[in-house]
Amino acid sequence: MTIHLHDTLRGRKLPFEPHKEGEVTMYLCGPTVYNYAHIGNARPAVVFDLLARLLRRSYKLRYARNITDVDDKINQAAIDSGKKIDEITAQYIKAYNDDMRALGVLPPDIEPRATQHIDEMIVMIGTLIDKGFAYEAEGHVLFDVSSDPDYGKLSKRDLREMIAGARVEVAPYKRSAQDFVLWKPSTPELPGWDSPWGRGRPGWHIECSAMAEKHLGETIDIHAGGQDLVFPHHENEMAQSNCAHDGAPFARYWLHNGFLSLDSTKMSKSLGNVLLVHDMVKKIPGELIRLALLGAHYRQPLDWSDAALEGARSMLDRLYGAIRGIELSDAERKAADPPAAVIEALEDDLNSPKAMAELFSYARALNKAKDENERRKLAAEILAAGDLLGILQMDAESWFAGNNDSELSADDIESLLKQRDEARASRDFATADSIRDQLAAAGITIEDSPTGARWRRS
RNA sequence: GGCUAGGUGGCAGAGUGGUUAUGCAGCGGCCUGCAAAGCCGCGGACAUCGGUUCGAUUCCGUUCCUAGCCUCCA
Numbered sequence: 307m308t309i310h311l312h313d314t315l316r317g318r319k320l321p322f323e324p325h326k327e328g329e330v331t332m333y334l335c336g337p338t339v340y341n342y343a344h345i346g347n348a349r350p351a352v353v354f355d356l357l358a359r360l361l362r363r364s365y366k367l368r369y370a371r372n373i374t375d376v377d378d379k380i381n382q383a384a385i386d387s388g389k390k391i392d393e394i395t396a397q398y399i400k401a402y403n404d405d406m407r408a409l410g411v412l413p414p415d416i417e418p419r420a421t422q423h424i425d426e427m428i429v430m431i432g433t434l435i436d437k438g439f440a441y442e443a444e445g446h447v448l449f450d451v452s453s454d455p456d457y458g459k460l461s462k463r464d465l466r467e468m469i470a471g472a473r474v475e476v477a478p479y480k481r482s483a484q485d486f487v488l489w490k491p492s493t494p495e496l497p498g499w500d501s502p503w504g505r506g507r508p509g510w511h512i513e514c515s516a517m518a519e520k521h522l523g524e525t526i527d528i529h530a531g532g533q534d535l536v537f538p539h540h541e542n543e544m545a546q547s548n549c550a551h552d553g554a555p556f557a558r559y560w561l562h563n564g565f566l567s568l569d570s571t572k573m574s575k576s577l578g579n580v581l582l583v584h585d586m587v588k589k590i591p592g593e594l595i596r597l598a599l600l601g602a603h604y605r606q607p608l609d610w611s612d613a614a615l616e617g618a619r620s621m622l623d624r625l626y627g628a629i630r631g632i633e634l635s636d637a638e639r640k641a642a643d644p645p646a647a648v649i650e651a652l653e654d655d656l657n658s659p660k661a662m663a664e665l666f667s668y669a670r671a672l673n674k675a676k677d678e679n680e681r682r683k684l685a686a687e688i689l690a691a692g693d694l695l696g697i698l699q700m701d702a703e704s705w706f707a708g709n710n711d712s713e714l715s716a717d718d719i720e721s722l723l724k725q726r727d728e729a730r731a732s733r734d735f736a737t738a739d740s741i742r743d744q745l746a747a748a749g750i751t752i753e754d755s756p757t758g759a760r761w762r763r764s
Numbered sequence: 765g766g767c768u769a770g771g772u773g774g775c776a777g778a779g780u781g782g783u784u785a786u787g788c789a790g791c792g793g794c795c796u797g798c799a800a801a802g803c804c805g806c807g808g809a810c811a812u813c814g815g816u817u818c819g820a821u822u823c824c825g826u827u828c829c830u831a832g833c834c835u836c837c838a
Contacts, residue, residue: 314768347838607830658777659778754799
């Protein structure tokens, strides 16, 4: 089955055909590094990591995820903290990569940084001026929206209506309220670079156009990001790139993930309800967070809550419970492919909830199977699906052992289990049950089986 | 106000013009010393009002509601 993807520009799901046969280029708008990433920031990173993993099965993928390291919010963070800009960006770039790794996000092939592509941006801005799509005014360079007849097509906005509804305050140097900044002047204390228009810094949108062109070419196959980037960020990127490239399409498929809310409200610093991935991964297994993020289809809204997290935990308990106790060799693991139904679900516009549902039918089959070879085969297939989805990366015993922060160590538990076994052997069930109660009080659940008792933290 | 997405059983969340989502929770059974896990089975849903149709949760339109965007934002 061919991969189908929903394209924002055309507004529907389409069969995916890359520009060049067998090769795919993908660009994701990454973080602005002035703070830790919150759980909403993690959604596109995780969702499109899954897409990257899926694409790599069938194509040679070149995947870029940029880092915005020049931005007014960064400048403000430097002023607020008294730190140097470089210190701040270095700190948060490292934190971002660490946090994403904890969520099972594989590194992209390229991680271009805005500050390392100023020359390319200046060249592109010059091209836009030369071709009549941009103009200089009071040290600024602005994109002339009226010069691009396609402007508004991505976000499905009517330019005239936007003008009618525009805010009152329009910078005096703008010809039109919708014109946006490609280059703006910097004061001496702000970061800046020499340019034909004086010392300054780039506008927000130009970096993605310039970096995508440099690393992936004039036309990229997939451009992804959060839904809130459709306007103005992606609309503006598309305008810049299309105009600079004489109409060559910037992206063949535009993918946008839905918004994440927190307990049904928008995350915002003023409400104080921002969940930082950096804090969460200290307490919660990364793949649990990852599965919770993949628990809804990527284009659907997702409400983050403890209940959502517990739902993901139940799912992982069930899957780990099925494969628990089956030791596979590396060769057995490598030989297995994910179930076809799982792949088909993912190839249908990255339907991760469907993929999970298919995986559960394999877990059920494994739980029912008596034949050891059959069980090993099913376990290997489930684990192969886990590798594709970025889950089931832990040893099952470790998963059920959980955090080691309770009063009972694994050795304590084993010792108590042994006592209980002895009591049970002599049919002293009162003692056996009191040990079980003792363990239950410490959050340990016992599971007896023909091969002896197992335990897990709940 | 405009644009774009949605509104599915107790919760989460897929999907479909007529037939089982799936996970959790609930109920009954099997297994168990009793549990837990697992297995088998059961109940319960498609916001509203119209229309198309032999038949609509699924297509079209109305109304209501929700979210995002329209200003920095994943």
